[in-house]
Amino acid sequence: MNDELLTIGAFAARARLSAKALRLYDRLGLLAPAQVDVASGYRYYRADQIERARLVALMRQLDMPLARIAEIVEAPDGATAADRLGAYWADVETRVAGQRTLAEYLRGRLSGRSSEMNAKFVIETVDVPEQVLITETRHVLAGELPAWIGASLGRLESASRECGGITAPPFVVYHSEVSMESDGPAESCVPVADESAARAWVERHGRSWETKVRVEPAQRLAYTRITKAQVAHPQILAAFEAVEAWIPKNGLWQAGPCREVYFAEWDALGAEDPACDVAFPVR
Missing domain, CATH: 3.20.80.10 (Regulatory factor, effector binding domain)
Known part of the structure; x- marks a missing residue:
């Protein structure tokens, strides 16, 4: 086995991920192993895949859909990847702002202030x-x-x-x-x-x-x-x-x-x- 290849256990430890997460990323097409042993099914990874693995894990912490993560990690260059991440986060902030406004509206209704809120409208x-x-x-x-x-x-x-x-x-x-x-x-x-x-x-x-x-x-x-x-x-x-x-x-x-x-x-x-x-x- 080439010394540049890491077993899934060794790669998981260096990427600070679990083997289970790596298998999931493989199934979803986000991070395929560099090599799979035909006889045993063991997965092997290259050391230069660690950065991608860590990026995927961090983006998962943003509750980013897997399809959006794939768009980012497959970007042709870093600037495009950064722009795609920025566009996703702008969408998140817009959604959260709308949810915040809705929560305030619901608080008013639940606290019995509907008449007070209605009075604001001419x-x-x-x-x-x-x-x-x-x-x-x-x-x-x-x-x-x-x-x-x-x-x-x-x-x-x-x-x-x-x-x-x-x-x-x-x-x-x-x-x-x-x-x-x-x-x-x-x-x-x-x-x-x-x-x-x-x-x-x-x-x-x-x-x-x-x-x-x-x-x-x-x-x-x-x-x-x-x-x-x-x-x-x-x-x-x-x-x-x-x-x-x-x-x-x-x-x-x-x-x-x-x-x-x-x-x-x-x-x-x-x-x-x-x-x-x-x-x-x-x-």
Whole structure:
């Protein structure tokens, strides 16, 4: 046996890992032995594999999925590997920030401060005229929702140029709950000027994106406005619940599913400028 090769026991000791972990990394394709004895099945490793073994073990301590670890250790150079690790950790920090906000929201609910939280929202009503809508509907989970909203509204806004142009702010209707367990559906809607042109466009393109035309009757909305700084799932959920609680207290009845109404590109707005309304149709 070549002196440069180490038995799995010796390699595990130098890499500060267990033989069991090394066998797992082998099965997952993260760290294959340099040589396997055909007769005995014994695994042998090179000394220059120790660094990779230690890196894999350290990244496992970050709760990093094995597929992401593989992307990093297979990177063509150190700079690319570092960038991939940085991108993973940025995703983690974004997720943890959202979870922290959700935890604070849940603490408020569990401690009986729902009324206090609802009082922070200014709720009004507005009468909306009849609208011709081009829409795209999708069953989508919460984690996929932001990307789908942006993509679907982009497609519909592009289509609106063939339908007489946009006549009012776009919005998304939640026909059922969208969460990590429930997939809606949600419906992206863009009001347009020309119903005939809209129906012709949908006839040509609708099957590709589950796109339809519908005419929404004139109605009244109860709504509250949230800012760009508040656009995160717990704040949006709190806003919807505040409007939902306000409706019966003011002698109204909920007449349809909740929606978010968008006004402008958020990137062009200051932190204190209006971002969107969360609303319910009422009667």
